Amino acid sequence: MRKTGIIAAAAAVALALSACGGSQNSGKHTKLVAADYKRASYDELKKGGTLTTAIQSITEQQNPFHQDSTADTTDMWYWYNPQLALFDEKGNYKANPDYFTDVSASQVNGNTVVTYKIREEAKFNDGTPIDYKAFENTWKANNGQDPAYQANSTDGYVQIKSVKAGASAKEAVVTFDGVYSWWQGLFNLLLHPAVDTPEKYNTLYKGQVHPEWGAGPYKVENVAIGTSAPQATFVPNEKWWGKPGKLTKRVMKQMEDQASLNAFLNGEIDATGVGTGERLAAVKGKEGTKVYTSFRPQNVLLTANSASQGLSDPKVREAVFKTVDRKLIANIVFKGLDYSEPFPGSLVQFSIQDGYRDNLSKAVTLDVKGAKKLLDEAGWKEGKDGVRVKDGKKLELRYPVFSDDPNIKNIAVSIQSDLKNVGISLKIEDHPSSDFAPIMSKKQFDLVMSSFVSTDPYGVAYFRQTYASDSTLNKSGTGSKEFDAKIAEMEKIADPKKQIAKANELEAEAFKFYGVMPVYNGATKRAVKEKVANYGAMGFVKLPIQNIGFVK
Secondary structure, eight states: OOOTTEEEESOTTTTTOOOOSSOGGGSOOOOOOSOBSOOOOGGGBOSOOEEEEEESOOOSBOOTTBTTOOHHHHHHHTTTSOOOEEEOTTOOEEEOTTTEEEEEEEEETTEEEEEEEEOTTOBOTTSOBOSHHHHHHHHHHHSSSSTTSOBSOOTTGGGEEEEEEOSSTTEEEEEESSOOTTGGGSSSSOOOTTOOSHHHHHHTTBSOOOGGGOOSSEEEEEEEOSSSSOEEEEEEOTTOOSSOOSOSEEEEEEOOHHHHHHHHHTTSSSEEEOOSHHHHHHHTTOTTEEEEEEEOOEEEEEEEOTTSGGGSSHHHHHHHHHHOOHHHHHHHHTTTSSOOOOOOOOSSSOTTSTTOOOOGGGTOOOOHHHHHHHHHHTTOEEOTTSOEEETTEEOEEEEEEOOOOHHHHHHHHHHHHHHHTTTOEEEEEEOOGGGHHHHHHHTOOSEEEEEEEOSSSOGGGGHHHHHOTTOTTOTTOOOOHHHHHHHHHHHTOOSHHHHHHHHHHHHHHHGGGOSEEEEEOOEEEEEEETTEESOSBOTTOBOOGGGOEEBO
């Protein structure tokens, strides 16, 4: 499954923003730990208890591979479906021993070949064996060969030329076309073999889940989608062959930002994001609460919809990006917390990773005077009311907001003010968080702030989904077939370091389409009841789901 492209709305809780009062150009930046949470072994956890948290949206589309899915879709999926991959704090991959006896990669005739040896007892809840057929089905649905599958990404899967049985059906042999260095980012989630047509892929998880096609320590008790109180409840799965989940129940409730904070303060939920000064101050000193802070593998970005009439001209999109002051946004986001960071310059690597380069600065710098010149060149002349006009139409843009958090709204107002200075009118549209997925899917925006959430460190592996002109995750709609061909050539580079270097080169070019602009990364800051273990500010960490619970 693709990782970097898991998309989320720009909301204080969803992004778990951690911020500070210092400005970003202070020269001093916070060094974050990779992960921060109460660590406990499986045996140190008590049996029982209900873990309840807020979720931004119980999405209508519950297939995490589908283009309409979000980060919330994936978070729910993990609780009742096979969790095949584990990651430590540094992002190192480990095959989950509950599902595999061995996973190994080798080079055969110039091709990367990965062999998954699956446990004999591993089955889906409906009794279907977890074997090579599930791997084959996952590959075929997400490799892009049949465009009727509305996949959110084909990255990695498109480079596989076969998935076959090995010594038995319980051995899946995946052969890539050439060398592929990022195979650990694939097949971390599986699609049940029953979901074997585009129609099933696109529709069977719409407005519903399929507990019978799941597997793992927990199963679905109830999922309410599209109701007045959407929530999901999971309970121990009697068909699970491994160590049982410690929790009696796991509950996710759809809540807006302010509601989730109030619910935590009232003891109704066990954790909440406290990534703003106001939220952190509200939980400060609350008895029985721990606040965890860590590196957050996310990129918050501003997207310009090139299909929008006002933004179809790249000069106008460039003018917008040259006008938005990221320092002012940082001062809003990071107010009241002891945190600062350098401006992000890439969606390929995070600044803490080797190979990171500030590629954005080669395409965009803050330049209001230059922005005005670009708008003049594009034929947009200033009207009597200060709003630019062309062919009798005003340069007016829509900007949806999916949060009731004051910081998120203040960011919108900051961008509105910046654009007003160059003659662009920005209309801020308030929406509930549940509107995020459909609005993004239908691209009903001109400008929007959202985030890519990474669950592994292989950012370069997902370059295609971010920048390819035909990628469903490229909500800007920018790019070109010529640039797509360059991406394809970059993907063939066998040496990981050389591929990252080439990706940096191409990203500097991609930014000149002026479709997306990284704005900030932030950190994870989460308030959690002190007895909750193995849940907090997790970074890249992915632990076995049954290891989440309460200490004795």
